Amino acid sequence: MKVVCLGSGNVATHLACAIKATGANIIQVYSKTLANARALASVLNSQAIDHLEQLNREADLYIVSINDDAIESVVRQLKGLKGMVVHTAGATSLSVFEELGINRYGVLYPLQTFSKSRPVDFSTIPLCLEAGSKDDLQTLQQVAVKLSTLVYEVNSEDRKLLHLAAVFACNFTNHLYHLSASLLERKGLNFDILKPLILETAAKVQNAMPYEVQTGPARRGDEATMERHLAMIQENPMLTDIYETLSKSIKKTYL
Amino acid sequence: MKVVCLGSGNVATHLACAIKATGANIIQVYSKTLANARALASVLNSQAIDHLEQLNREADLYIVSINDDAIESVVRQLKGLKGMVVHTAGATSLSVFEELGINRYGVLYPLQTFSKSRPVDFSTIPLCLEAGSKDDLQTLQQVAVKLSTLVYEVNSEDRKLLHLAAVFACNFTNHLYHLSASLLERKGLNFDILKPLILETAAKVQNAMPYEVQTGPARRGDEATMERHLAMIQENPMLTDIYETLSKSIKKTYL
Numbered sequence: 001m002k003v004v005c006l007g008s009g010n011v012a013t014h015l016a017c018a019i020k021a022t023g024a025n026i027i028q029v030y031s032k033t034l035a036n037a038r039a040l041a042s043v044l045n046s047q048a049i050d051h052l053e054q055l056n057r058e059a060d061l062y063i064v065s066i067n068d069d070a071i072e073s074v075v076r077q078l079k080g081l082k083g084m085v086v087h088t089a090g091a092t093s094l095s096v097f098e099e100l101g102i103n104r105y106g107v108l109y110p111l112q113t114f115s116k117s118r119p120v121d122f123s124t125i126p127l128c129l130e131a132g133s134k135d136d137l138q139t140l141q142q143v144a145v146k147l148s149t150l151v152y153e154v155n156s157e158d159r160k161l162l163h164l165a166a167v168f169a170c171n172f173t174n175h176l177y178h179l180s181a182s183l184l185e186r187k188g189l190n191f192d193i194l195k196p197l198i199l200e201t202a203a204k205v206q207n208a209m210p211y212e213v214q215t216g217p218a219r220r221g222d223e224a225t226m227e228r229h230l231a232m233i234q235e236n237p238m239l240t241d242i243y244e245t246l247s248k249s250i251k252k253t254y255l
Numbered sequence: 256m257k258v259v260c261l262g263s264g265n266v267a268t269h270l271a272c273a274i275k276a277t278g279a280n281i282i283q284v285y286s287k288t289l290a291n292a293r294a295l296a297s298v299l300n301s302q303a304i305d306h307l308e309q310l311n312r313e314a315d316l317y318i319v320s321i322n323d324d325a326i327e328s329v330v331r332q333l334k335g336l337k338g339m340v341v342h343t344a345g346a347t348s349l350s351v352f353e354e355l356g357i358n359r360y361g362v363l364y365p366l367q368t369f370s371k372s373r374p375v376d377f378s379t380i381p382l383c384l385e386a387g388s389k390d391d392l393q394t395l396q397q398v399a400v401k402l403s404t405l406v407y408e409v410n411s412e413d414r415k416l417l418h419l420a421a422v423f424a425c426n427f428t429n430h431l432y433h434l435s436a437s438l439l440e441r442k443g444l445n446f447d448i449l450k451p452l453i454l455e456t457a458a459k460v461q462n463a464m465p466y467e468v469q470t471g472p473a474r475r476g477d478e479a480t481m482e483r484h485l486a487m488i489q490e491n492p493m494l495t496d497i498y499e500t501l502s503k504s505i506k507k508t509y510l
């Protein structure tokens with residue numbers, strides 16, 4: 001299978017490497033920044049391009065893995081290809097392809113957080129698939145099952161909901177980790193001491209619903225402790241706001 | 256070593272089992288609810304009591320592992336003991352012991368989240384120690400190093416800060432997991448699909464600072480996606496408030 005990768009960010013990098021590992025041939029890497037295209041292309045033993053006029057039009061699969069707000073302008077330039085065009089975005093609908101005159105298209109959304117510097121085991125990443133036709137879905141499934149054991153068919157509306165849920169479960173959660181690290185920094189305490197707690201909190205909900213394993217002062221209705229906590233952060237209105245908002249939500253959940 | 260365990264909740268249960276596993280003899284378990292004392296005592300091959308008049312006064316160590324607001328009333332009844340009295344609470348100061356006339360005392364605060372039904376590996380739990388004297392600290396350290404490889408000396412003020420940080424890193428985080436599960440529930444989507452993301456988000460900060468690995472629309476300043484997300488939860492003022500508050504905090508962090 002001949003694959004062109006459009007994009008060179010975190011998702012593009014990990015996905016392209018995983019696809020190459022299945023035996024596919026990544027023939028080109030496109031990025032509007034040539035240095036970025038080259039960095040990824042060199043890993044994949046592939047050609048780097050920074051203009052879509054240079055696009056190889058004989059590939060079987062074109063993977064558009066770029067920022068949501070750039071998808072439209074790139075896909076617009078992929079009209080008339082014989083191969084299938086897919087994007088990897090959670091919040092962009094499948095309909096973007098039909099509107100832009102693409103014939104064969106789909107979505108392959110990996111529900112995971114990626115950093116370039118951190119290796120990932122693609123086989124445990126949920127892949128959410130959607131395609132413009134049954135045939136194209138089948139083609140995409142054949143690609144996906146080589147990448148991961150967790151392959152789901154998810155329509156655009158459900159995928160948007162998953163993307164939103166992921167913001168809560170991943171992006172907001174990571175920010176809470178940051179806020180806790182900042183609290184410790186005040187006194188020169190090392191963030192290391194919180195790491196086992198962070199891991200265990202995530203491990204716990206692998207086998208239980210988070211609703212069932214909620215702990216802490218807000219869950220217990222321990223107002224005295226909450227007041228002491230608020231007194232400790234009273235000079236920081238943002239932190240106070242977050243503490244109050246989340247505590248209120250926990251209390252409401254268990255009313 | 257002879258140990259009395261006062262309390263039969265999550266922390267008491269896991270700590271007592273871990274101490275017994277080091278070879279200590281848990282001679283009594285106290286709870287104001289006899290059934291609870293009996294449940295734990297039976298696991299430890301110990302005596303259950305529900306009145307402090309029945310307390311064995313010959314133990315080397317008394318571990319008070321009960322709700323913060325009950326510590327004072329229980330410790331008040333432990334005056335005159337030869338053995339050392341410790342509590343396990345993050346938010347209660349060491350000074351509670353001196354004020355109540357205890358001679359030998361300390362704190363052993365395990366910085367972890369416990370559920371009775373979930374086994375824990377105590378050797379990877381950070382234990383924060385504090386004691387009333389150098390001798391007592393040494394005694395407590397001897398107990399602690401048998402339990403865990405992560406033993407820290409932490410004063411009451413720093414321990415309170417750790418407890419607050421743990422609310423952000425654990426309690427609030429778990430609530431965000433719950434909110435994401437609730438979002439999926441709307442459409443009958445299974446929470447399982449988010450589990451790899453949750454684990455990876457926690458795993459990532461074991462080797463990087465959360466500040467460095469923040470992702471998501473608020474981090475990118477992707478206002479269009481944030482507006483679409485807010486439109487999806489506009490009927491839920493609490494969720495909207497949380498989304499806006501945390502997004503604002505993320506944006507402010509990376510200004």
